[in-house]
Amino acid sequence: MSVSHSLNLRLFAPPPTAIPTHAPLPPTNLLFPRHRRLPYLRASSSPEILVSDNNGVPAPLSDPSSIEVDAVTEAELKENGFRSTRRTKLVCTVGPATCGFEQLEALAVGGMNVARINMCHGTREWHKEVIDRVRRLNHEKGFAVAIMMDTEGSEIHMGDLGGASSVKADDGEIWTFSVRAFDSTLPQHTINVNYEGFAEDVQVGDELLVDGGMVRFEVIQKIGPDVECRCTDPGLLLPRANLTFWRNGSLVRERNAMLPTISSKDWLDIDFGIAEGVDFIAISFVKSAEVITHLKSYIAARSRDSDISVIAKIESIDSLKNLEEIIQAADGAMVARGDLGAQIPLEQVPSAQQRIVQLCRQLNKPVIVASQLLESMIEYPTPTRAEVADVSEAVRQRADALMLSGESAMGQYPDKALTVLRSVSLRIEKWWRDEKRYEAMLLPSVGSYFSEKISEEICNSAAKMANNLEVDALFVYTKTGYMASLLSRCRPDCPIFAFTTTPSVRRRLNLQWGLIPFRLSFSDDMESNLNRTFALLKARNLIKSGDLVIAVSDMLQSIQVMNVP
């Protein structure tokens, strides 16, 4: 059976009473009367349009009178007008410094779009409490903070330091790395290692790097399950820090390279994440696309709505080798620079970051730039100039999101670090818009179905029109979020108001560049959707008469340009 599509380009004249306060609309002879449809592109000979993901049946209007928007976004929209809202999204890792309800609320107020929990640390009970608090925050205070669960992965790491938050290793000190399980307290200068084959795999003379070189040791002796090492680069050891070992200047990848990407503990964590209904699951040390595909079908079989997005963490040599297939298979990616920098020379990390960010945009997948963005703010209230430059570069690359790790998990200034990310993002985005500095990026077609290709063309055109006409906002009505992501991919100059019927879609859209997600029940009748949206937004002072808006929808594939009546 063939599906018929045709597109309508509708130009709405402002109603006679409305006085446009914005840039003038096109000359009147280009305007078409309300309700008149202009056949714009016809994909088949069938007469009518409507590509609906709901079989043409209007969505149920559960609460027709309401519109849900983030309390902070609402305040920002009112304060600065919508052209200046922040486009870059912010992810905060939640740890001991930020797990309380008030602390989480402070992060949400500070602009946290996604809360990340790292299953390397803490117990499932601890993480469940964090999830419950974020839920309560969303419910009680109107936020739409999404939850991302990050798996531990099966790379080699140290144990938890017997409860200490950090331990100093000094130059020349002898430390023992052991696979033995120590029941009570750890003997002095002893580190537990999680990988059974560790003592067999390392050799005397190997270099042992903690967290990619934050601290270094040299292997001097192997005694049964114990490996004695001398500290050659002093520094702070953090609980469960990652370990890599190097021989003759290159990374040793022997048995650990055979470990599965998703360990048995990870599968249990994933079950926990599914049961808790997290919004994103980030997979550590992804090596190939298969693991992502496998996990996605696992989730689909277990979660009724299967609406958990899978984020591939790019942090290993293998993930760089198979980058395109991995990103293609995943719902998004993370440039996990911490471990990546332990696997490739540090000077190659910036170009890898740029490549991953660009590829994600081309393939229409959200991308997060993570690790050490503001590392010094774990201890100090102001960032270094170099850190600000690094954050600026990620914003300039137009990554979807920036992530705080230790800065928010265990640092002394989580709120200040978030403020720095927020203000740097706003400043660079504005500078970039004012100077029109962005280079045009060729966006290849990503859709597999004809209707998806139509959506792409609509979004590309709508974004271009929005820039050329300098409209105030793009509106997108989307049930699955797909159309919103296509608009976000174009990185238009104006913000994108994304209306969706489902709370979980709204939360997930919170990771994507430039999207302001609203939950709203709507029907397949665009005219009535628009009128209702205008009324609801005007009642909350979020838009005003005369604002110029371009609206697209994934039900009626059309582009409409209009002034708010």
Ligand SMILES: Nc1ncnc2c1ncn2[C@@H]1O[C@H](COP(=O)(O)OP(=O)(O)OP(=O)(O)O)[C@@H](O)[C@H]1O
């Ligand atoms: N739930 C937690 N409980 C205790 N400490 C935590 C928790 N989450 C994070 N941390 C602390 O914050 C630091 C930075 O967090 P982050 O999530 O970046 O982890 P990581 O151990 O560096 O590993 P990964 O490569 O998985 O990101 C950790 O090293 C740890 O000390």
Ligand SMILES: CC(=O)C(=O)O
């Ligand atoms: C975030 C993470 O896993 C890393 O940077 O290694």
Ligand SMILES: [K+]
């Ligand atoms: K992790």
Ligand SMILES: [Mg+2]
């Ligand atoms: Mg990592």
